[in-house]
Amino acid sequence: MTDAVAYGLTAQQGRALTFLRNYANQHGRPPTFGEIAAACGLRSKSGAHRLIEALEERGHIRRLHDRARSIVLTSPDPAASTVTLPRNLYIRATADACRLGMSLDRYIAEMLEACLPDAAASSAPERFVGRPWAS
Numbered sequence: 001m002t003d004a005v006a007y008g009l010t011a012q013q014g015r016a017l018t019f020l021r022n023y024a025n026q027h028g029r030p031p032t033f034g035e036i037a038a039a040c041g042l043r044s045k046s047g048a049h050r051l052i053e054a055l056e057e058r059g060h061i062r063r064l065h066d067r068a069r070s071i072v073l074t075s076p077d078p079a080a081s082t083v084t085l086p087r088n089l090y091i092r093a094t095a096d097a098c099r100l101g102m103s104l105d106r107y108i109a110e111m112l113e114a115c116l117p118d119a120a121a122s123s124a125p126e127r128f129v130g131r132p133w134a135s
Helices: 011-027 033-040 045-057 087-100 104-115
Strands: 061-063 071-073 082-084 127-129
Touching: 011 033, 011 045, 011 071, 033 045, 045 061, 087 104
Parallel strands: 082 127
Antiparallel strands: 061 071
């Protein structure tokens, strides 16, 4: 499963979101509609505009209308904030979280905090992925 499918996006929307993230990381500012269109293989800026509107409707970006380069990413970078758990740890953590009535993410975040009290809270992953063996 690709990140686009996991986020409920089409392949084209996923490519656009990835491009936005990479461009912002490289250049320190969002791209123009022309740059988005060129990167996504679109013939016009209006196609890029439709992609941006779809990403905004789905909550992956936010923008100030009538302002150039005003795209702000609101969804986290999945590669930077995802941890894949080994199967046995995933099963054990899921069972413990259910027993305690917690979400798996909250349970693991609390376990990390208990085991690594000196680690900054911002360094903890935002999302935990189990079942990597079920591809």
